[in-house]
Amino acid sequence: MMGKMAKETEVVVVGGGIIGSATAYYLARAGKDVVLMEKNELASGSSGANAGLTSTTWCPPGPLLQMSMASLKEYDYFSQELAWDIEFERCGRFTVCETEQQFEEMKPFVEVRNKGGNSLRLIDRNELLELEPNLSPSLFGAVFAPNDGHVNPLYAVYAFADAARELGAKIYEYTEPVAINAEHGCVKAIATNKGEIKTKYIINACGIGAPVVSEMVGLKIPIIPNREQMLVSEEMPPILNRVIINAGYMKDVQPTGLGDSAARKKSTQTVGTVCNQTKKGNLLLVGVNDFVGEDERTTFESFPAISEGILRVLPILRTYDVQIIRSFAKFYIYTPDQKPILGKVDGLEGFIMASGVNDYGICFGPIIGKLLSDLICIGETTIPIDEFNLSRFG
Amino acid sequence: MRIIDHPILGRIEPERTIRIEVDGKMIEALEGEPIAAALVANSMRLFRFTKKYNEPRGIFCAIGRCTDCVMVVNGIPNTRTCVTQVEEGMKIETQYGSGSIR
Amino acid sequence: MEYELAIVGAGPAGLSASIEAAKAGVKVAVIDENAKPGGQLFKQIHKFFGSKEHRAGVRGIDIGAQLLNEAKDSGVDILLNTTVWGIFDNVLAVHSSNKIQRLEAQRILIATGASENTLAFPGWTLPGVLGAGAAQTMVNLHRVAIGDRVLMVGSGNVGLIVSYQLMQAGAEVVAVVEFLPQIGGYWVHASKITRLGIPILTSHTIKEVTGDGKVEVATVGKVDSNYQIVSGTERNFDVDAVCIAVGLSPAAELAWMCGCEFMYIPELGGHVPVYNEDMETTVPGVYVAGDVAGVEEAATAMIDGAIAGLAAAESLGYLDHNEYEDLKRGKRVSREVFELSRFRFRRMAKERFANKEGRLKQWSKT
Amino acid sequence: MSEEGIICRCEELTREDIVTAIRKGARTVSAVKRRTGAGMGLCQGKTCQRLISQILGEEAGVRPQEAGMSRCRHPVRPLPISDIGGTVK
Numbered sequence: 001m002m003g004k005m006a007k008e009t010e011v012v013v014v015g016g017g018i019i020g021s022a023t024a025y026y027l028a029r030a031g032k033d034v035v036l037m038e039k040n041e042l043a044s045g046s047s048g049a050n051a052g053l054t055s056t057t058w059c060p061p062g063p064l065l066q067m068s069m070a071s072l073k074e075y076d077y078f079s080q081e082l083a084w085d086i087e088f089e090r091c092g093r094f095t096v097c098e099t100e101q102q103f104e105e106m107k108p109f110v111e112v113r114n115k116g117g118n119s120l121r122l123i124d125r126n127e128l129l130e131l132e133p134n135l136s137p138s139l140f141g142a143v144f145a146p147n148d149g150h151v152n153p154l155y156a157v158y159a160f161a162d163a164a165r166e167l168g169a170k171i172y173e174y175t176e177p178v179a180i181n182a183e184h185g186c187v188k189a190i191a192t193n194k195g196e197i198k199t200k201y202i203i204n205a206c207g208i209g210a211p212v213v214s215e216m217v218g219l220k221i222p223i224i225p226n227r228e229q230m231l232v233s234e235e236m237p238p239i240l241n242r243v244i245i246n247a248g249y250m251k252d253v254q255p256t257g258l259g260d261s262a263a264r265k266k267s268t269q270t271v272g273t274v275c276n277q278t279k280k281g282n283l284l285l286v287g288v289n290d291f292v293g294e295d296e297r298t299t300f301e302s303f304p305a306i307s308e309g310i311l312r313v314l315p316i317l318r319t320y321d322v323q324i325i326r327s328f329a330k331f332y333i334y335t336p337d338q339k340p341i342l343g344k345v346d347g348l349e350g351f352i353m354a355s356g357v358n359d360y361g362i363c364f365g366p367i368i369g370k371l372l373s374d375l376i377c378i379g380e381t382t383i384p385i386d387e388f389n390l391s392r393f394g
Numbered sequence: 395m396r397i398i399d400h401p402i403l404g405r406i407e408p409e410r411t412i413r414i415e416v417d418g419k420m421i422e423a424l425e426g427e428p429i430a431a432a433l434v435a436n437s438m439r440l441f442r443f444t445k446k447y448n449e450p451r452g453i454f455c456a457i458g459r460c461t462d463c464v465m466v467v468n469g470i471p472n473t474r475t476c477v478t479q480v481e482e483g484m485k486i487e488t489q490y491g492s493g494s495i496r
Numbered sequence: 497m498e499y500e501l502a503i504v505g506a507g508p509a510g511l512s513a514s515i516e517a518a519k520a521g522v523k524v525a526v527i528d529e530n531a532k533p534g535g536q537l538f539k540q541i542h543k544f545f546g547s548k549e550h551r552a553g554v555r556g557i558d559i560g561a562q563l564l565n566e567a568k569d570s571g572v573d574i575l576l577n578t579t580v581w582g583i584f585d586n587v588l589a590v591h592s593s594n595k596i597q598r599l600e601a602q603r604i605l606i607a608t609g610a611s612e613n614t615l616a617f618p619g620w621t622l623p624g625v626l627g628a629g630a631a632q633t634m635v636n637l638h639r640v641a642i643g644d645r646v647l648m649v650g651s652g653n654v655g656l657i658v659s660y661q662l663m664q665a666g667a668e669v670v671a672v673v674e675f676l677p678q679i680g681g682y683w684v685h686a687s688k689i690t691r692l693g694i695p696i697l698t699s700h701t702i703k704e705v706t707g708d709g710k711v712e713v714a715t716v717g718k719v720d721s722n723y724q725i726v727s728g729t730e731r732n733f734d735v736d737a738v739c740i741a742v743g744l745s746p747a748a749e750l751a752w753m754c755g756c757e758f759m760y761i762p763e764l765g766g767h768v769p770v771y772n773e774d775m776e777t778t779v780p781g782v783y784v785a786g787d788v789a790g791v792e793e794a795a796t797a798m799i800d801g802a803i804a805g806l807a808a809a810e811s812l813g814y815l816d817h818n819e820y821e822d823l824k825r826g827k828r829v830s831r832e833v834f835e836l837s838r839f840r841f842r843r844m845a846k847e848r849f850a851n852k853e854g855r856l857k858q859w860s861k862t
Numbered sequence: 863m864s865e866e867g868i869i870c871r872c873e874e875l876t877r878e879d880i881v882t883a884i885r886k887g888a889r890t891v892s893a894v895k896r897r898t899g900a901g902m903g904l905c906q907g908k909t910c911q912r913l914i915s916q917i918l919g920e921e922a923g924v925r926p927q928e929a930g931m932s933r934c935r936h937p938v939r940p941l942p943i944s945d946i947g948g949t950v951k
Contacts, residue, residue: 326937431638446874
């Protein structure tokens, strides 16, 4: 794994999270000579600390919805055909509405998305409680997304990285880029704390660190860290069959087209209620989001905020006096329009962006890896990604 | 077994005893002592079976850190018995795996 | 809730600190998750060594009672059954009486002690295999027998003392196993148990423990110079309990959370928060004392605590610098016994900071 | 079964599980934790971290200061959710 670093390669992927590992995997599978470098350890950033949600619900029709659905297929293939145990399940997801107004707002939301190819369904309280008897009877109804689900994000990163390595990719941890050498508008090499590698392509898959790498070639990227705090419960018997998210949170935090995402002020703190029971039985509870730079400490206030929200939706947690065993905070890779930043960069041949995935990186990782591999290997992508080009920010 | 007489600590006079139910059986406990102590005093050492390998477990650290001595207490699984005090009529059950939902 | 100094842990370090700080006029709270204060003192029914000033010849339980009375008399608030589950800047997050609360403090002293190390051998998860400290808690504090026939693994002071205490409580200790060629603890403790006829098997280790749902047989064997068991030397002991006494590590979770810098110092128990001569960590206003600052004995913890309490009082303006130095020196006179390890630590800490330009000065206020 | 001997008591991970993670490249206590889940259980690594650090030394020559510790996060003891979200009825 460590060993001496290669002197030359075709593609260098910077960033050992889900995007980087998946990209390295698809490139290696396509026969490319690929190096994946990570300044810390694999999965030590946002990919290693999140709820592991795979969701199509929020996606507006168009490339984002196409990408999310295609990514789930990649996960299917990876976990079923290739038998990597990554705890991927299309268990379904309920976006729960606490009020009639929320429920009404969801009607056009569902209609638009279904026209775009999704298969969402509005369900009323009775059906909701029949399917999830532990939910609070005070809920009004929900949007049911049968294909949404979850994956163990850590296992997903390691599986892609290990699979990439099996296909010949070289992985270097504790390897941090310090400079990028370009000549005549072409990427030539990347210099790191462990030495220099000549390369034709550099893929910036750094998450919140992406601006630092882009700065090396003089590019400014509008990515801002948005801290997300989560709680983790003790392991418990199955109390939920599907992922639960409250409609208010989706409206506040995700680019659903419901709220005006541009109006989401950077000073705003949002409190959501998301609950995902892992295969092992722990509940992952999200979360409090705020903009505090790269401060990844948790706060006292997030504990009651998250707990109160989840107790309203899942009163059974009080009955069983479920214990919280851990909290963590990581970053949601926020972009102003909450769309990813993908693809080639004008004026610098060989430099490719793969970041700005907001809070959907885990879901989108495989498809982004596949599309970027196609971009390099065959020069085009099966799903158009032009609207995610960095040039949109002018 | 209780250590009633002790050369340094002297004799304990069990003042107030209470009764708790362990897997359906009533046993005596001393007010204020942790559940784990009451069980050990009644020669019970096996507190739970693990989820993956179904292995028996009991007290290990006795100060609430290792979480190995957890049992189902009044219906609540994963209760650390070494730091949870007994209460009159408390219902304690051997825990299997991560417990179950009634 | 608001205090000038909040102390986490009502053991010898925490209580000593609270007494010194409160005497100087500081508003102090000592917080402990247990129902009874005293930390490990109430398990320690043996007499302490060391100098007279530091209560040598007195039993741990009696020292605990003395410290507790002194703290109460000095006006210290002792919050029991209260768990500090985190520190967020100057806020201690506490849990008690079925609710969480914020406790604000201008200075924080972490005196959370140490936790037991362990050995992983086949069968170590069986009921009946437990830490030596755990056995001590059950036997001396809760007054219940953990077994009739016990094998002790480790001949450091904890292993030796607990073996003796198990015998006092009516159990039979079949042997003490030590993987090094010599006994780890003080000779005084060792001779007390050998006089009772307990064999101390040096250059031996535990191979495995077997039994049906409980400890029944412990297998030990002689080790070669590479600490591997020599085949054919195995012997079985019929026991119903095995105690593991292989050292302690600082229970420093709260210091990690505060963002304190750590060093790895095996002699002090592993990863230890770096602190200066006032017991202040690299996070201003956060102090450490006792085993969490390096595993030592109760006497060291009391001195540590007293110094930390005085230092906090000085930094809060209750003592001027000269008063502080005088009082601190007073606490130090009897420190010879412990000076060696602390000296070593200070030297290592200084080396570390010497590499960081400018930090050394800031760290050492000399 | 755990013939090899359990290392992480909560998550029931054996020495073999830990060694496999090290063979796949884990060189710190945190990396072993992410790969195996050792230390993610009820006790949050209080018992196994030191053992894992030792195994990293034996299997890969990693010194304890490099193996480090996994990050401590709140709460240091399990905390009942109804005590945290106390205001909700």
